[in-house]
Amino acid sequence: MLFQEIIRHKRDGAELGPDEIAAMVAGIASGEASEGQVAAFAMAVFFQGMTHAEAAALTLAMRDSGDVFEWDLPGPVVDKHSTGGVGDNVSLMLAPIVAACGGYVPMISGRGLGHTGGTLDKMDAIPGYTSQPDNTLLRRVVSEVGCAIIGQTSALAPADKRFYATRDVTATVESVPLITASILSKKLAAGLGGLVMDVKSGNGAFMNSFEGAMDLARSITGVAREAGLPCHALITDMNQPLASAAGNALEVANAVDFLTGAHRDPRLEAVTLALAGEMLALTGLAEDRVTGKAMARTALDEGKAAEAFGRMVSALGGPADFIGAPGKYLAAAKMTRDVLAPASGDVAAIDTRAIGLAVVELGGGRRRADDTINPAVGLTGLVDLGVKVDKGTPLCRIHADSDAQADAAEQQVLSAYRIGEVPEVPAPVLRIID
Structure with missing residues (x-):
């Protein structure tokens, strides 16, 4: 043919x-x-x-282009997937939280796509971490630790791996059937018993409108059900960065602070616990999502999630003491600079996509599929929507390797923030589709 x-x-x-x-x-x-x-x-x-039938056929064909896992574990195998955002490091906390509650999470993650950060790029910021292990190592780590955040192996949905890289550099990312097939082919190949989707909506999401996000969520949950995979979806807001940090090593440090309790961004906490509660309820580890959220918070507060993250990093080749001393291992940029508010008022709007592109311009993302990422660069201290600022108040801190990079990023950040009247701030979780 x-x-x-x-x-x-x-x-x-x-x-x-x-x-x-x-x-x-x-x-x-x-x-x-x-x-x-x-x-x-x-x-x-x-x-x-594509029709629903075409999307399902594409999904199953890409799943069957490589290995399909089968698991024999004492608990349910479950995963979460985000459609991508800025400052979205939820996976780094979520996998160990669910593992600490009795689930098994073989989290097959992707690299940055367009203006959004990639979970795999974040994990690659940890020295020694094997983000693409062979099947034997993956099985051992999931069995012993309860979670493994990894990328596609060469034998896992190889058709999607090539297709994914091509879509990134040909402006064909924002397609509901292609996103559906890309996500579900990997998840089905991973042998999951349940999946929870985090579908982003807003100016930093691939689906800008709530209606578009709903269409994607319905497509994914529908195709998943057709393939025999229980799947729920949360529609979450991406009209501002989710974490206060954007950039690979910086988001890893933010995740460690979250796990240890040193600092937790409120919106990030709300989304992470909501997803954890849904995963635990979907798999029967919790009676319902409210009970699941309570279990997740206990796993955090008692340090069990942080312990699971540390064990995962060590088991996959990273430093054994990483959770206790991330600054000892994470790369640092050569310089920092604060971006100061040009006027007093409230943060009325944030162009979240522009924030993501500022990180890409710093070298923290890819313009082409074969670009090398600088894990050290990015932004921290990003001020949230609705916060009152005075003229000269820092809107964020730039981490860059040169004055020229910092200059360009500063202009992008200033253009991304609009100071004005108090806006209506969307809730972190907009809708649950179950």
């Missing part, structure tokens, strides 16, 4: 059959389909969309 004919059919708005989708996915996985053909297929789907 000719790839160009499959692309032409989708370009012209035809519904692709399972055999056409399977052939395209096989070509993506094997390399037989050229980079141009992969990009053209992504663009055709971006503009023409």
